[in-house]
Amino acid sequence: MKHYLSINDIDSVNGWVEDALALKKKPLAFKKLGRKRTIGLLFFNNSLRTRLSTQKAAMNLGMKVMIMNFGKDGWALEFEDGTIMDKGNAEHVKEAAQVVSQYCDILGIRAFASLKNREADEAELVINSFKKYASIPVLNMESSVGHPLQALTDLITIEEYKKSADPKIVLSWAPHPKALPQAVANSFIEIMQLKNANFTITHPEGYELDPKVTKNSRIEYDQEKALKDADFVYVKNWSNYKNYGKVINQDKNWMITEKKLGNAKFMHCLPVRRNVVVEDAVLDGNQSLVIEQANNRTFAAQIVLKKMLETLK
Ligand code: AN0
Ligand code: CP
Numbered sequence: 001m002k003h004y005l006s007i008n009d010i011d012s013v014n015g016w017v018e019d020a021l022a023l024k025k026k027p028l029a030f031k032k033l034g035r036k037r038t039i040g041l042l043f044f045n046n047s048l049r050t051r052l053s054t055q056k057a058a059m060n061l062g063m064k065v066m067i068m069n070f071g072k073d074g075w076a077l078e079f080e081d082g083t084i085m086d087k088g089n090a091e092h093v094k095e096a097a098q099v100v101s102q103y104c105d106i107l108g109i110r111a112f113a114s115l116k117n118r119e120a121d122e123a124e125l126v127i128n129s130f131k132k133y134a135s136i137p138v139l140n141m142e143s144s145v146g147h148p149l150q151a152l153t154d155l156i157t158i159e160e161y162k163k164s165a166d167p168k169i170v171l172s173w174a175p176h177p178k179a180l181p182q183a184v185a186n187s188f189i190e191i192m193q194l195k196n197a198n199f200t201i202t203h204p205e206g207y208e209l210d211p212k213v214t215k216n217s218r219i220e221y222d223q224e225k226a227l228k229d230a231d232f233v234y235v236k237n238w239s240n241y242k243n244y245g246k247v248i249n250q251d252k253n254w255m256i257t258e259k260k261l262g263n264a265k266f267m268h269c270l271p272v273r274r275n276v277v278v279e280d281a282v283l284d285g286n287q288s289l290v291i292e293q294a295n296n297r298t299f300a301a302q303i304v305l306k307k308m309l310e311t312l313k
Pocket of ligand 1: 181183184269270271
């Protein structure tokens with residue numbers, strides 16, 4: 001049974017990127033592969049791209065799709081073992097996961113970090129509980145610590161648009177009024193490491209991510225220096241990791257402008273706040289790849305689902 005929970009589940013990064021780009025040319029090439037299969041997508045948080053692109057990918061592979069939003073529709077689930085369930089939560093994941101496994105062949109889960117308790121978030125209780133109690137493979141649609149569908153998309157987009165063999169890629173932190181997870185940045189860093197890319201991370205001092213993720217990736221606190229001669233600038237806010245989940249810096253000087261971007265391509269996973277994270281001129285200009293990234297979400301999901309389907313009995 002093949003799960004897709006993190007970048008570590010990619011067994012051949014170059015192969016997957018190549019296959020995804022081939023699927024982009026012929027999206028219906030494997031339209032019969034999933035014709036007897038159903039995917040269930042469970043959302044504990046909002047989504048536009050992940051929901052629709054994963055659905056689209058599944059449909060391109062001939063699958064049926066069932067979607068539930070737990071925010072409003074589902075019973076509030078309990079994830080702790082051995083709890084006396086006399087509070088708000090109506091149903092335990094033990095039952096829910098087994099029940100859903102009977103209706104579906106693959107299960108996608110989106111469950112963001114709480115950003116309240118670092119240890120709890122790093123334990124990945126929601127997605128790991130589904131993995132533990134479901135009898136079908138689980139697809140990570142952004143968990144507490146990773147967003148591996150996004151990172152695969154981002155690499156596909158870079159490979160598509162690069163003009164040299166080893167482009168300079170920079171991940172830049174940007175300000176944001178709300179506390180956001182570290183998941184997107186984490187997975188992007190991991191896939192850059194997997195590719196052994198020419199890669200630099202820039203953020204204000206104190207905004208270091210988990211050292212278990214950044215490892216020996218280059219960190220440059222001076223944004224201007226980091227951005228010099230960049231080919232791709234990937235921008236993302238994350239809330240503080242050390243002072244866990246806090247917004248301790250909203251320095252507008254970190255916003256990405258046309259001037260800072262130079263000749264580089266601009267990348268962001270979306271949704272993005274205009275004129276907070278990045279100025280209008282960049283998003284509306286022809287160096288922005290954000291819409292193409294969102295398009296590539298379909299083909300990243302499609303290659304992942306294809307790999308998962310191929311291992312089903
Ligand atoms: C989420 C995040 O930063 O993880 C989802 C991004 C794909 N973004 C927001 O909550 C705005
Ligand atoms: N990039 C991304 O995952 O977008 P959604 O949150 O809209 O799914």
